[in-house]
Amino acid sequence: MEEAANLESFLQWGAAIGISDSPISHTSSSSCLGHSLSVSYFPEAGGRGLAATRDLRKGELVLRVPKAALMTSDCLIGKDHKLSAALGKYPSLSSTQILSIALLNEVNKGRSSWWYTYLLQLPRTYDLLASFGQFEIEALQIDDAIWTAEKAVLKGKEEWEEATPLMSELNLKPRLTTFNAWLWASATISSRTMHIPWDTAGCLCPVGDYFNYTPPEEDPYNLNNGKVCGAGSFSHVTSSLEGENEGNSMEQLSDANTDRLTDAGYDETVASYCFYAKRNYGKGEQVLLSYGTYTNLELLEHYGFILQENPNDKAFISLETEMYSLCSWPKESLYISQDGKPSFALLSTVRLWATPVTKRRSVKHIAYSGQRISNENEIAVMEWFAKKCQVMLSSFSASIDEDALIMRIIDKIQDYDGDLDCSTALCDEVRTFVESTKLDLCSKTRRSIYRWKLAVQWRHRVNGKIHQETNDAGNITRKNTKKQQKLVIQQHQKISNNPEQEASERLPGEGENQQNE
Numbered sequence: 142m143e144e145a146a147n148l149e150s151f152l153q154w155g156a157a158i159g160i161s162d163s164p165i166s167h168t169s170s171s172s173c174l175g176h177s178l179s180v181s182y183f184p185e186a187g188g189r190g191l192a193a194t195r196d197l198r199k200g201e202l203v204l205r206v207p208k209a210a211l212m213t214s215d216c217l218i219g220k221d222h223k224l225s226a227a228l229g230k231y232p233s234l235s236s237t238q239i240l241s242i243a244l245l246n247e248v249n250k251g252r253s254s255w256w257y258t259y260l261l262q263l264p265r266t267y268d269l270l271a272s273f274g275q276f277e278i279e280a281l282q283i284d285d286a287i288w289t290a291e292k293a294v295l296k297g298k299e300e301w302e303e304a305t306p307l308m309s310e311l312n313l314k315p316r317l318t319t320f321n322a323w324l325w326a327s328a329t330i331s332s333r334t335m336h337i338p339w340d341t342a343g344c345l346c347p348v349g350d351y352f353n354y355t356p357p358e359e360d361p362y363n364l365n366n367g368k369v370c371g372a373g374s375f376s377h378v379t380s381s382l383e384g385e386n387e388g389n390s391m392e393q394l395s396d397a398n399t400d401r402l403t404d405a406g407y408d409e410t411v412a413s414y415c416f417y418a419k420r421n422y423g424k425g426e427q428v429l430l431s432y433g434t435y436t437n438l439e440l441l442e443h444y445g446f447i448l449q450e451n452p453n454d455k456a457f458i459s460l461e462t463e464m465y466s467l468c469s470w471p472k473e474s475l476y477i478s479q480d481g482k483p484s485f486a487l488l489s490t491v492r493l494w495a496t497p498v499t500k501r502r503s504v505k506h507i508a509y510s511g512q513r514i515s516n517e518n519e520i521a522v523m524e525w526f527a528k529k530c531q532v533m534l535s536s537f538s539a540s541i542d543e544d545a546l547i548m549r550i551i552d553k554i555q556d557y558d559g560d561l562d563c564s565t566a567l568c569d570e571v572r573t574f575v576e577s578t579k580l581d582l583c584s585k586t587r588r589s590i591y592r593w594k595l596a597v598q599w600r601h602r603v604n605g606k607i608h609q610e611t612n613d614a615g616n617i618t619r620k621n622t623k624k625q626q627k628l629v630i631q632q633h634q635k636i637s638n639n640p641e642q643e644a645s646e647r648l649p650g651e652g653e654n655q656q657n658e
């Protein structure tokens with residue numbers, strides 16, 4: 142009830158300050174939404190989000206938020222003399238630290254803050270990696286991910302310690318100066334700010350920050366047609382719309398513009414943040430925004446969620462030292478992708494490595510053009526993949542089936558009503574968790590269970606990709622005759638080696654496809 146009343150006041154507040162989902166001036170003063178969008182709940186796709194209230198056409202302007210409604214460091218500092226004076230003594234704080242402090246300072250004002258109605262709409266908790274406890278971090282199981290999470294926690298701590306003297310000087314309420322409060326503020330900024338050209342910390346954009354995420358449809362680095370596609374506007378992406386739409390009136394902007402490069406951005410000409418429909422939407426459908434291209438680990442780090450189907454997800458593969466010397470690509474380009482196929486860079490590096498040393502120079506151009514070098518070479522490559530993936534799979538403490546079981550048990554714990562029947566299948570991990578929390582499902586424990594589930598879901602998906610490549614590669618190496626192997630290689634190549642798709646990973650100037658049978 143209270144939540145609904147808060148939302149109603151918020152949408153009214155939005156209308157009063159000029160936020161509108163209508164291209165022509167809004168007549169209703171009771172809500173800034175209703176013409177194109179409404180707030181709705183999507184349990185399987187981000188929770189609270191924005192639904193289309195009518196059929197929307199691709200390119201249509203669906204929301205604009207005037208500059209005065211954007212919460213930026215500038216505007217918060219400009220209206221607060223004490224904050225502005227105190228900040229001058231701490232020149233080494235970063236732009237995101239400053240916005241975090243300014244946000245906590247605003248929360249400290251309570252009802253007297255101009256932003257009070259908006260602040261009430263912000264989530265109470267987040268699940269970004271920086272807020273993961275030790276148990277949840279270890280549940281990620283893969284070294285790189287554990288390292289990323291530990292680094293995020295450490296960074297949070299360091300930034301909080303640096304900010305603490307200023308927060309004390311501002312006399313913030315003690316509960317707003319804790320590490321937890323800091324994590325809340327920095328998670329708000331990481332997961333909700335939008336890119337603006339004048340502050341690298343970005344801005345908080347009321348109502349605009351209700352759009353949930355969908356991955357960009359096209360590879361943002363595929364510059365074939367001269368466009369950068371799918372670059373989102375949330376702060377982790379640094380695309381700028383400066384200068385775009387110059388000279389356009391709001392009416393012109395509202396015309397369906399199917400050639401738009403991004404689905405949101407700050408438009409100087411109308412001094413507003415503008416959001417456009419990235420595709421056609423039917424009435425009732427959730428309208429989504431592409432914040433950028435992210436792997437699941439990056440989504441977890443910066444936004445606190447993962448996608449079950451993420452076309453940009455990757456399982457990174459580490460190589461033996463000798464192989465790195467043959468590889469001209471950065472480590473980030475060596476991975477198994479969402480569909481279980483090796484990346485262009487990984488496959489061509491392994492092909493080159495599997496070539497006798499004396500012949501490498503002469504076949505380098507073939508490997509770098511994305512073609513197989515020979516059937517024998519391809520079999521050696523697949524053997525390497527099968528072995529490598531087996532080693533990786535055996536290094537995980539839980540198998541794919543065990544992960545699936547753990548996720549089912551976690552679901553049961555989440556629905557726990559005092560009668561949990563899982564004695565037969567409790568593996569060590571579940572037992573450790575149940576014993577350490579005594580199944581006292583207070584909100585803190587529920588949060589921890591939720592984060593644990595995120596970690597298991599994450600590693601389960603990585604596990605799945607490696608498993609698939611093990612099967613694909615194993616399939617080839619298990620075939621007995623050369624003829625059978627050749628057939629399976631050809632099938633494998635049809636799907637795994639699409640040079641056009643991965644053209645961006647090629648070395649500049651490398652030759653066109655050639656084959657050496």
Ligand SMILES: C[S@@+](CC[C@H](N)C(=O)[O-])C[C@H]1O[C@@H](n2cnc3c(N)ncnc32)[C@H](O)[C@@H]1O
Pocket residue numbers: 185186187188189190264332333350351352353354355443444445446447
């Ligand atoms: C900019 S906010 C979007 C609105 C948010 N759902 C809310 O209630 O305020 C970004 C956050 O929404 C959630 N989110 C966005 N897209 C999601 C998706 N596709 N799946 C799951 N959670 C998502 C994540 O918690 C993320 O940090």
